[in-house]
Amino acid sequence: MSPFSRLEIRGLYSSPVALTQFLDEISLGIMVLSADRRVMLLNRALEALTGFVQEEVAGIPCCFVLRSSLCLHGCQLKQAAQGQEQVCTEANIVNKNRQKIPVRLTVSPILDVKGNLVGFVESVEDLRALATPADEASQSFLAGKLLGRSPEMQRILKVIPVIAETDSSVLITGQTGTGKDCVAEAIHHASTRTKGPFIKINCGALPETLLESELFGHQKGAFTGAVENKPGRFRLAHNGTVYLTEIGDLPLNLQVKLLSFLDDKVLYPLGSTTGVHVDVRMVAATHRNLEKMVMKGQFRKDLLFRLNVIRLHLPPLVQRGDDRKILLDHFLHLFNHRFKKKVTEFSHEAKQLLLAYPFPGNVRELRNVVEYAVNMCQGSKIRREHLPAYIFEYDPDALEYEDGDDNGLMASQSTSIEQTQAANWSDAERKMILDAMVKARGRRTVAAKLLGWGRATLWRKMKHYGMES
């Protein structure tokens, strides 16, 4: 433990206040350094930003903790010591989670009453929220990533800023490829937490044992291999948003722990008896029908009620009417520009084929089809022969089962069909993967494209069904 973590501020208030608590309440990352540039104290915001915890880094030269682009050449602390005045510069840091984060660093020398330098205070401001729109000017969250003029999409675009203003939990539902991740990010960026971190956690991507330590953190010695304290994703998201994708895949025992955290916003890292208060906004998403999972006992009813404060259902592409035309044109221009091609339009026949195809993989599949077509096209017009073959082999009956696993919220779905298909969903999905792999001649990337899934989704599902070898 740092010898300074028990220091108190006396005389400021009626009773002494812990210095660490005082620093922890500041939303900027703060580091208190000695005159020889060693770390004395880190506040919680900087712990979240760097991934290091105070206890492990006390006494270490600051360059090994902050790891900024200025540390080796142009150290601000040296400049501040020479000029004995505040120095402020923009730079980037690489944190323990291997993220490169743009920051604004402000170093102030601390002088004693005689004017001698005794140390430094360094503040670190996360500039990701400001940097992102500049980097992705063409992809402004509400304008570029969510396209659509259909009434369903207009309703969603209108409601996002309203949802963003509140701090309530949001549950986003919708089929795969409908843009759940984009909506979650848009909510974060439109909210007052936009300067805080946006931490995405895929509940289905990690094994149960790892997931608990990943989400809630652990104490040193909590289990074999826990050689150091780990803050956990929730703690890293302090003052920001946690986005739990594939929440339906969260194991039952972790659902209990998440439920307890949602209740009091206090998390208990593995092996720790003391709780940590974390202020995060919760956004969850799933393509599964949580109500059905509750009935089957696979998802906790009380957790569903807590997450289901604001529910946002994203419509599948088939229900979005003319949006398909807009999306086809949008992706055509996007990939044309990206691949430096001279493709200007779709031929009438190709467009009709694409408009007739239902895109079970939704916008993701449509995007992949256009990317394929732009790649294949050597001229200026995308014709029938530039489209992937499976578009012509589309069998409406074969693809109907896609709806079975999805949210049962769509009025267009027939209940009887859904029930019979849901019972055999595992078999159907396994068959679908096998068919796609045969068509793709064993190439997983191509198979994933055919299915309208990401490569990771295909890998995960193959692993789930034991089809890896």
Place this chain on the structure above:
Amino acid sequence: MGQGYLVAKNETLRDGIVKKRPVDNPKKAQPEVPAVSTKVLIPLSGDDVAPRFDLAPEALVAVIRGDGAVVEEKTIILPHASAEALCNLILTEKVDMVVCCGLEEEYYQYLCWKKVKVIDSVVGPYTRVLDRLSQGNLASGDILLDARERRFSKR
């Protein structure tokens, strides 16, 4: 100079200048390296592991034999600090393991993909890193500074 170190082969092919570092124990300077050995690269800043992989001005390449003996050490001064150049050096030198401090995910994944073992977030002098590697107990996030080195100077 001259007896206590090995002259690295083909160094003139690279842009960088090669500094030869004397090996402390002449017994270790065996010209024949057994098959079971690990080639390690450590980006350096002075005698410490560089705080950032992409900003390291030099790198140490060492060969550690299966029995833990360090049989070869050389320091390569990089023409300019660059993660890409360092990755290229790692591949051309056929390095088996990289020990560094701050490393971006992109380069971590790249090196893993190229079957290079990466131990990152390591803090401390390179000599201690080599000692720990020889003992076979170095892990990501290890801080190899003792209590004396963590003491604050008082003004």
